[in-house]
Amino acid sequence: MLSSLSRALIATARVATSRPVSMLSSLCPARSFTRTLWMHGGQGSALRPAFLYPYRGFPAVSCGCGGLHTEGDKAFAEFLSDEIKEEKKIQKHKSLPKMTGGWELDVHGTEAKLIRKLSGEKVTVTFNTNNSIPPTFEEESQEGQKAEENEPELVSTPNFVVEVTKQDTKETLVLDCHFPEDEVGHGEEEEESDLFTIREVSFQPTGETDWKENSYTLSTDSLDWALYDHLMDFLADRGVDNTFADELVELSTALEHQEYIRFLENLKNFVKC
Secondary structure (H helix, E strand, C coil), X not given: CHHHHHHHHHHHCECCEECCCHHHHCCCCCCECCCCCCECCCHHHHHHHHHCHHHHHCCCCCCCCCCCCCHHHHHHHHHHHHHHHHHHHHCCCCCCCCCCCCCEEEEECCEEEEEEEEXXXXXXXXXXCCCCCCCEECCCCCCCCCXXXXXXXXXXXXXXXXXXXXXXXXXXXXXXXXXXXXXXXXXXXXXXXXXCEEEEEEEEECCCCCCCCCCCEEECCCCCHHHHHHHHXXXXXXXXXXXXXXXXXXXXXXXXXXXXXXXXXXXXXXXXX
């Protein structure tokens, strides 16, 4: 009974902590918010002392592996098993989506690297899926609307760094990019807004793993728009444009979801061990 009550209370204490992503989600549909592990710091926390603390008084269960096992651990593992099944059920991509334009993908954990070579240049885009899902605030359900239909979508919008290297040069052009919170256009006459923006630009020594902090870094906050537009065109000519940004969001969302499921599986194994 306590196991069922624990799962019910944890599911009741769910909360969505993300920002609106209507602009990106319209281009790249993502999974719904089902992460019941995220606990509510308000109403949910008020329920915990009265109902969940008694678990801490349960004696450990004897086991030959030498690890500590409690009834609370058993309930936790059962909850994680259910959560893993639900996440796999809504997983959109069983295999990672492909990037168009001849990009080669290299993934190490949460860090991913896209590489494209063309006419004596090498373009490298690096991003990390950690903390890439922006906080969302759930809107109140309209009368007659099901709760599932009102759940926000989880979309991964990571910051990414573009490195452009030319042959026989000692410096690499580095552009630090990110997805803005809201759709931002740089001119009233533009028909289509940029899905991403450039925050900083600098030159770094080619082949160096650690960038020099004393290299001049240009912030685009106060940059002339004509120069900024040329930088955006420079990236677009090398395949980093709105289409690329849209596909990057879809790829990052799939990567992040894979890592989340893997984390739940590791957590379940750790709790059961």
